[in-house]
Each structure stands twice: as structure tokens, then as C-alpha cells.
Amino acid sequence: MIALLIAGALSMLYSLLLTPLFIRGFQKLRWGQFIREDGPKSHFAKRGTPTMGGLIFISGSVFAYFIAKLIAGESPTPSALLVILMTVGLGLVGFIDDFLKTRKQQSLGLGGWSKIAGQVAIAVLFGVLSLQFANASGLTPASTHISLFRDLPFDFMSLGAVAGLILFLIWIVVIVTAASNSVNVTDGLDGLAGGASILALGAYTVIGFWQFSQQCARGLEPGCYEVRDPLDLAVIAAALVGGLVGFVWWNTNPAHIYMGDTGSLGLGGAIAALAILTRTELLLVVIGGLFVIESGSVILQRIYFKITKGKRIFRMSPIHHHFELKGWAETTVVVRFWIIAGVFVLSGIGAIYAEWTVAQ
Template structure:
């Protein structure tokens, strides 16, 4: 518990203090956000707001994680924690390059699709391959070749090659989902903070009921076969606190945007945490708002191509409500409520599974 608290406290302080420094630096350099043409009317005032604020989240997250391992004597870095941080940072770098090109060329298009896909492919493949290595004393690797919901679904096995392909598909899918949600001040950041808070609790519970931990009575059907649950909880806590600290400056009216630097970093967190905690399908529920936002875009395209009519005024569908006359802050707060409901429902499913297997 001390490790989790130290990570969260340090990350929160660093994020709150470092973000305004980035705002000043980026403002002087003219690193401002370009706005999509479709939303120029309602969002034109935001043009020029400093972007690439995701750097603050990354720096604060690493600061919280490293501070924990420097100050808590019995807490050593783990393969699982470092792999999630590595995936998050790698995708954040891809996002940074995308943001930087947008700023330099003064347009709303950065890296072309091929370059972005290659960046995601390299990060995904490296993560997946390494996550199948580094067995601990019990022979458990950071990720499993089985598909998982609340724990491994052993009848569904990808194999090592299949898992690498699955990891790339999952990361690409979450990339679209998170990126679509990042369209209003604080919407993606607030949603991610709720998801990460959920995973702090999930990882801590997996630590308490670790199948490999000595309990005197042996493992029970309700235990979890997860490598490094404590370090995963530390990563989730540091990322959550970093996101909350950034949200202080990113909430409407935003003084800085996270940009693709932040949204792609969040993709690494969401996808990485789901794989190392063996909860890939549960993340679809916990991060339900991200999923719904992506589905709204898919439905908009399908309906328009088949009927030449638009299902929503604009997709992703948070813009639908804005164009219907809702104030931006109203949309954000109500979507945060929906995100919170999704996270709580996912957490409820997680604990319901434990109660059922433990016989409580």
C-alpha cells in the first residue's frame, strides 16, 4: 500500500507543477493546436492552445514510479511494470512526432497513416514478444497467450504468434477508441483517470489473492495468476495521479491539450494494463465510453454509406450533443458520469467473479 501511495503522491505533485511549465514553454514556441474544420465554429477559440501536454503525464508517471522504487526498500522494478511503461512511452513518442509535425506544418494532419501504423506496429510487437518472456519463479510471464476476461479463458489460446497479432489488433483498436474520445477539454483525461483508478483496485486485489503467494492453505479457485500485481498497481496509480494533475490544467476551459502525445500514451496504458492483468475483455466494459465513442464513428460511416443519411449530426457522438445545443461542459460532465458508470460496472463484474469462486 505504501508503494501505491508514494507513486500516486509524487506523480500528482509533478504533474500539477510541471504542466504549467510546459504551458509557458509551448506558448512561447507557438506550439498551438490546430482545429478540425468540421468543428471550427464552436471550437475556433481553442486554436493556438498549447498541445503535446501528454509529455507532462509521461514525465509525472515515470517520476511516481521511480520515486517508489527509490524510497521503498522492498519494492523492485518488475518486468510487467516496465513493459507497460515502455509501451506507454513508445506510443507517446509516436504521438509526439505526430503532434510536432502538425505544429510545424500548421495543419490538423501529422504523421501519415502508414508512419503511424508502423510506429504502433513496432511498439506492439516488441511489447507482445517481451511480455511472453521473463518468467518468474512460478513460471508466470507478464502476459498470457490465452484470451482473458476476469482471468484467463484457457479454452481460447492464441499461441505466441497469435498473441503478437492479437496485441497489435488490440492496441490499434484502443488507439482509435481513445483518440476519438479526445475531442473536448478533459473528456479523455477524466475518463482515463476513472479507468486507471479501477485498475489500481483490480491489481491490488490480485496482489491480495495471488495464486503464488504463500497463504498456508494453498491457492483457491478465486486466486489470480498474474505476475507482479503490486508493481502493476504502482504503474496504474502513478498514471492515474499524473492524469488527474494534468486534468487540473486541461479541464474546460483547457489551458493545454494532451495531443496525440497523451492520447496514444493512454492507449499504451489501457492496452498494456489489460494484458498484464489478464483482463482484456473486461477492459472493454471498464473503458466502455472509449468503446462507445469508437462505435459511434463506425455506425456513422456504415449508415451513411448504405443510406446516404447521417445517424448523428457529427461523429464521434460527443459532438452530436454539442451540435444539438448542449454546452461543452454539460457534454463533458455527463460523459464523465457515463464513464464512471462503466468503470464501476466493470469493477462490479470483477468482484462478482471473485465472490462466486470464493463461495462468499
Template sequence: MRAILLSGGLSLLLSLIGTRYAIKVLSAKGYGQEIREDGPTSHHVKRGTPTMGGTVIIFASVIGYAFAKLITQDLPSASALLLLFLFVGLGLVGFLDDFIKIYKQRNLGLRSKAKMVGQTLIAVVFGALALSPWLEDERGRTPASTHLSFIRDSGFVLPSVLVVALIWVIVTGTSNAVNLTDGLDGLAAGASVMVFGAYTLVNIWQNNQWCGQNDITYGRCYEVRDPLDLAIIAAAITGACFGFLWWNASPAQIFMGDTGSLALGGALAGLAILTRTELLLLILGGLFVVVTLSVIIQVGVFKASRASGLFRSVFRVKAGHRVFRIAPIHHHFEMLGWEQVTVVIRFWIITGLCVATGLGVFYAEWVAGT
């Protein structure tokens, strides 16, 4: 528990102080955000706001974790190193995207295919290593599992190749979901604080009921490779997001950029995979799911209505029909006249309800089985 408090506390301080310094440096260099032209007109005043603030979140989290391990004199676990690889690796992909936007002074950074190649490379390497027998502990457990999992390993076993493919879907899907959510001041950062905080609690509970303990009752324990180390990283990222939110809340003085959103999404995916709670992530990260679905629905209906006369006749829509005024859905509410702060706070409330529901389901599963 001491390591968890140390990592979270130091990450918060480093992020709080480091973000202020980053604002000065990035502003001096002119590393400002470009704004999408088809978005709400109220966003045009944000053009030039420093971006790439996600670098501070990444550095603060990594340093906070390293400091906690140094103080407690424990070696990093395989699960922790894999999670940090995913976190930093996807952050690097996002950094390249942000840098190209700034260098070329446009709202488009890496091409979608190039970004997907980067995400795929990181995800596949992570998945292959997480299932590697080289990283088995003394109990023969690898960081990731070949079982399909909701709250714990089920009896349904998948081939390793299929598991790696599933890991790719989870990692790319979650990282892009957080990226899509990062469209309003403080929205993604505030939501991330709650979801990573939830995973900190999940990992602490899993550590207390870990199957690797000698005095635990087998059958209801959790078969997770390194729950305590995962809790330390989850706490570090929670603290880093909290410190960053001080400067990112409306009116934002800095944006996390793709550097931060892809890294945070990757870390969430990694935590879900390494804690055997892949499907639980859909509940805990419900806001990210809704935002992503809004984009899928918007694009799907728009393309179908243009390509298919049958679709138009069945649903009685015109060619190029749009379900929302603009996607993702948080911009839709802005176009309806909601103030940005109102949208953010209400979406934070939705995130809180999703997190409370997810934690409730997690604990109820334990109570039902005891």
C-alpha cells in the same frame, strides 16, 4: 501500499506543477493546437492553445513510479518495464504526430498509415516480449498469457502468433479509442482518471489474492505476473492525469494531444493484457468503446449508402447518409446545442457507471467462486 501512495502522490504533484510550466514554455514557442474545420464552430477559439501536454503526464508517471521503487528499494519487474515501454513508446508516436501538426500548421500530423506502422511496431514488440520465456518468473509465468481472458485466464488457449495478433488489436484499438475521445476539454483526462483508478484497485485486489503467495488458496487466486508493480504504475498514471486535469478542464489551458491520448490508451491496453482482464476493459472503458463505435457507424453507413443501392433501398436512406451530425459522438451532442461542459460532465457520469459496473462484475466473479 506505501509504494502505490508514493507514486500516485508524487505523480499528481509533478503533473500539477509541471503542466503549469509546460503551458508557459509551449505558449512562448507557439506550439499551439490546430482545429478541424468541419468541427463545431465553438472550437475555433481554441486554435493556438498549447498542445503536447501529454509529455507531462508521461514524465510525471515515470518519475513517480521510479521514485516509489527507489524509496522501497525494489527492482522494477518485467511486467512494469513492458508496460512503461508501451506507455512511452506510443507516447513517442503521438509526439511525432503532434510535432508535425505544429511544424506544418495543419490539423493533420502523421499520415494514418505512418501512425499505424508506429503503433504496430510498438504493439508487436510488446506482445512478443510479454510472451517470451526469457521473462518467466520463478513460477514459470510470463507477463502476458496465451489464454483468452475476461477476469482471469480461461481454459481456451491460443497459439502465440494469434495472441500477438490479438495484442496488436487491443493496443491499436484502445490507443485510437482514447485518441478519438480526446476532443473536448477534460473529457479524456477525466475519464482516464476513473479507469486507471479502477485498474489500481483491480491490481491491489489481485496482489492480495495472488497465486504466488504461500498462504493463498489455489483455484480462486489470480495468475498475474507482477500485480503490485502494475498497481504502482496505474496509481502513478491516475495521479498524473488528475494533476493534468486541473489545467485541462474547461476552459482548457493546454491539451494533451496525441502524445497523451495514444500513451494513455496504450497503458490501458497494457494493463488489461498484463492483468488477464482483456474483455473486462470493454466494460471499464465503456465510454471509449461507445465513442469508437460512433465513428465506425458513421463511416460505415456513409460509405455503404454511397456504394450500394441495395443498402439505400433497405434502410431508406440517401447516398452519403450520416447517422450523427458529426462524429465522434460527443461532437454530435455539441451540434445539437449542448454546452461543452454539459457533454463532458455527462460523459464522465457514463464513465463512472461503466467503472462501477466493471468493478462490480470483477468482484462478483470472485464472490461467486468462493
């Protein structure tokens, strides 16, 4: 418990106090934000604002996690290290994309397929490693079962060792690419993706701690959870929450810095990893409900545009831009979307508790 509190507090102080130094450094390096030409005209004033701010809260979260474990006299666990691998790995993919944007002086960095290839590579590495490192009870960080509140009966390995492993890795790739791209799509207004991610990651902090208190290893039956290292998953989730809280202080409207793809892809990866390792993969659709709406609006817009040969459902997608063009102030859109994200998160946590009470 002490590691959880230290990780969250230390990560928040890191981002809150050091972000101004990072901003000055990024300005010297000319790492400025580029604005899409077809976007809302009000966004043109944001051109040149420092980007790649994901480097701040990702580095701060990793630093805080290891310091917290050191102070608490505990060793890092494979599960938390896998979350770090996913966060840093996808953050690196995003950093390359951001760096190319600043270098080319345009709003396009990595090509779409190149970005997907990077996400797939990290997801496959994560998937393979997540089935290693069994503890004394034989639990590995991830399970080959599909999960909702806990593992469901269906096991990919029931289809055969080779076919099962391939389908399991495809499942991991789908979750990771969907989550990371959805957070990336949501990152279009000052503080929107950061605030929504705080809520989602906060949910996994609560879930990890709850699963720790109800572990089957404690001899609690029924309704207990078979999860490896749930408390340490809560610790790394708390570190990410703290880092984001400190960052969003500087990222709210008018933003002094943006997280860039470095931050949004890293955050999406972290959320996906936590869903997989807490055995709540399908519940991610609820906990990340706002991200689902954002990415869904883009998909619907494109499908409708092609079917109707030029007509649109929304004035602009993702959907947050639709409300901007309807006349909503940017801060109004952000706060109302935070509220929506909060409702989804509370619904997800409530569903977990309701399922546990039924299992008793």
C-alpha cells in the same frame, strides 16, 4: 503499498505544479493546437492553445514510479516496465504526429497508415517481451490465453508454436490499436479523455491491488489469481492516475493545454497494457465502455454514410460533437460522459468481484 501511495501523490504534484512551466515552454516553441475546419465553430477559439501535454503526465508518471520504488526499497518489475514501454512508445508515435501538425501548421500530422504502423511496431515489441521474464513460479507478464476475469481455457499455443505466437501477436495488436485509437477519438473536448482515463486507470489500480491480495502464490484457493507482479501494476497505474489528476486541473474547460496525440495514444497504450497484464483483456470492453461508444460512433457514422450515400446517423462524430451541435454546453457533455464512464468502470469492478464470489 507505500510505493503505490508515493507514486500517485508524487506524479500528481509533478503535473499540478509543473504544468504552468511546460505551458510557457510550449508557447515559446509554438506548439499550438490546430482545429479541424469541419468541427464545431465554438472550437475555433481554442486554436493556438498549447498541445503535446501528454509529455507532462507521461514523464511525471514514469518519474514518480521510479522514485516511489527507490523510496520503498524495491526493484522495478518486468510487468510495470512493460506498461511504461507501451505508454512511452505510443506516446512517441503521438508526439511525432503532434510535432508534424505544429510544423506543417495544419490539423493533419502523420498519415493514417504511418500512425498505425507505429502502433503495430510498439504492440509487437510489447507482445514479444511480455512472454519473457518468467518468475520463480514460471509466470510471464502476459499469457497466451485469452482472458476475461482471468485466463480462459483457450490458448493460442494450442494451435502450434509458430501459428500460436503469430495469432497471439495479432491479438495484442488488435487490443492495443483499438484502445489507443479509441482514447484518441475521445480526446475532443476539454478534460473528456483525461477524466475518463482517470476512471479506467483507477479501475486497474483497484484490480491490481485486489489480485495482489488474492494471489495463488499466497496459497489462496479457490478463486485466486495467476498474475505476475499485480501490486506493481497497481503502482504504475496509480502513478498514471496521479499524473492525469494534476494535468486535468489545467485541462478542464477552458483548457490551458491539451494532451494531444502524445497523451491520448500513450494513455490508450497504458490501458491496453494493463488489461493484457492483469489478464482482463475482454473486460476492457466494459471498463473502457465510454471509449468503445466513442469509437463505435465514428465507425457507425462512416458505414451508414457510405451505405446511404451521404446520410448521417449523428450530426457529427465522434458522438460528443453530436451533443454539442444539439446545444449541450461543452462542460455538460464532459461531465455527463464522465458519469457514463464511471458507470462502466464500476460495472467492470463489480463484475470482477461477482466472479470471484462465485469461484469461492
